[in-house]
Amino acid sequence: MTAKVISRHIMCMTRDDTDGEAPTLDQARRQVEHYGLEVDPQAVLVAVRLISAGARVGRAAEAHFAKFGLSTGRYRLLADLEDHGGEKSPSRLALDLGVSRATVTGLLDGLERAGLIARRPSTEDGRGTVAILTARGAQLLRDMASEHFGRLEAMVSGLSVEERAVFLDLLARVVRGSAALTAD
Amino acid sequence: MTAKVISRHIMCMTRDDTDGEAPTLDQARRQVEHYGLEVDPQAVLVAVRLISAGARVGRAAEAHFAKFGLSTGRYRLLADLEDHGGEKSPSRLALDLGVSRATVTGLLDGLERAGLIARRPSTEDGRGTVAILTARGAQLLRDMASEHFGRLEAMVSGLSVEERAVFLDLLARVVRGSAALTAD
DNA sequence: CCAATGTGATTAGGCAGCTAACTATTACCT
DNA sequence: AGGTAATAGTTAGCTGCCTAATCACATTGG
Numbered sequence: 001m002t003a004k005v006i007s008r009h010i011m012c013m014t015r016d017d018t019d020g021e022a023p024t025l026d027q028a029r030r031q032v033e034h035y036g037l038e039v040d041p042q043a044v045l046v047a048v049r050l051i052s053a054g055a056r057v058g059r060a061a062e063a064h065f066a067k068f069g070l071s072t073g074r075y076r077l078l079a080d081l082e083d084h085g086g087e088k089s090p091s092r093l094a095l096d097l098g099v100s101r102a103t104v105t106g107l108l109d110g111l112e113r114a115g116l117i118a119r120r121p122s123t124e125d126g127r128g129t130v131a132i133l134t135a136r137g138a139q140l141l142r143d144m145a146s147e148h149f150g151r152l153e154a155m156v157s158g159l160s161v162e163e164r165a166v167f168l169d170l171l172a173r174v175v176r177g178s179a180a181l182t183a184d
Numbered sequence: 185m186t187a188k189v190i191s192r193h194i195m196c197m198t199r200d201d202t203d204g205e206a207p208t209l210d211q212a213r214r215q216v217e218h219y220g221l222e223v224d225p226q227a228v229l230v231a232v233r234l235i236s237a238g239a240r241v242g243r244a245a246e247a248h249f250a251k252f253g254l255s256t257g258r259y260r261l262l263a264d265l266e267d268h269g270g271e272k273s274p275s276r277l278a279l280d281l282g283v284s285r286a287t288v289t290g291l292l293d294g295l296e297r298a299g300l301i302a303r304r305p306s307t308e309d310g311r312g313t314v315a316i317l318t319a320r321g322a323q324l325l326r327d328m329a330s331e332h333f334g335r336l337e338a339m340v341s342g343l344s345v346e347e348r349a350v351f352l353d354l355l356a357r358v359v360r361g362s363a364a365l366t367a368d
Numbered sequence: 369c370c371a372a373t374g375t376g377a378t379t380a381g382g383c384a385g386c387t388a389a390c391t392a393t394t395a396c397c398t
Numbered sequence: 399a400g401g402t403a404a405t406a407g408t409t410a411g412c413t414g415c416c417t418a419a420t421c422a423c424a425t426t427g428g
Contacts, residue, residue: 056366090406
């Protein structure tokens with residue numbers, strides 16, 4: 001995720017060691033006070049931890065893709081293709097995956113080299129191309145599915161069904177808040 | 185041709201675009217059934233939406249950095265440097281930021297070119313270098329701080345203080361779940 | 369005291385995302 | 399018709415991240 005993805009947190013409040021963990025409330029507070037701002041450190045912490053957590057889960061998923069020689073982007077493209085009956089134009093893929101057409105070109109290049117998709121000129125549009133999932137591509141997806149979804153499930157296994165519902169609601173509200181900032 | 189409903193695969197946590205929203209429960213269910221898996225679609229949805237939300241918030245923060253000519257990585261490095269008194273070795277930066285030393289070298293190159301940091305040989309270790317925050321770098325951070333933290337706060341403004349606490353707890357538990365998968 | 373090993377920083381090469389620019393084709397508009 | 403605009407796909411060049419390899423210096427053990 002993406003990568004790329006944003007690593008752990010937007011601000012570097014990593015204080016000492018043990019590398020790894022997400023920033024603490026103290027660190028957020030220190031940062032805010034350092035600039036003399038009237039911002040709620042807890043709110044900052046929520047945003048930063050959300051970014052961190054999303055990246056972490058994304059990386060955990062990516063680790064599985066890597067075992068099959070795929071990246072997140074390539075997996076997404078393959079899966080979207082299958083979901084659509086195995087055929088789709090690059091432009092449409094870009095739209096549905098939310099990436100640029102140029103990125104799709106690059107992903108298709110790699111997937112074609114690996115024999116997971118094929119390109120064929122469109123029959124309806126002289127400009128167009130169609131990406132086709134090969135039998136090998138479909139098989140790969142089948143091979144990955146069980147463990148992939150199982151891993152996703154395992155990651156949230158610490159939450160009850162009710163908690164998951166609450167979590168989804170809170171997530172949606174933060175997304176709305178960020179969308180308000182983004183949309184200009 | 186009719187606008188066919190685009191089905192989005194589970195890992196297709198698309199950004200906004202066209203329809204914009206993250207995947208739905210229906211889509212998750214369809215995917216899981218397609219492979220005949222016994223996985224809870226809601227759990228899958230939680231993981232996928234978390235990835236999506238984290239990326240969204242990260243992008244919203246990044247948009248602000250871009251106004252000052254910084255990327256997320258460069259901002260984090262700068263902020264970490266200031267947080268540490270303005271001086272730190274590249275190795276330490278890599279450790280604290282959670283990226284490789286090679287990445288730090290690249291980030292420092294860009295920041296040095298922009299006059300935001302300077303490199304100086306370490307006085308204690310003949311092999312070592314120290315990255316130093318310049319006055320200009322510190323000023324840039326000061327200029328960015330208010331709006332940066334304000335934006336983070338705004339994104340979570342839809343949650344009450346209690347909800348934020350719940351959210352942090354749920355986030356932490358999902359992170360623990362993903363860490364269990366990652367660590368092996 | 370010197371060889372082996374370890375560590376700091378960089379370089380080289382790869383991937384995935386982006387924008388901008390380009391070619392080819394199709395569609396639109398008088 | 400014919401010129402202009404929009405669209406499909408690609409290419410080129412940027413960034414940020416990675417790993418692996420390299421070079422320089424440090425430390426340590428026999």
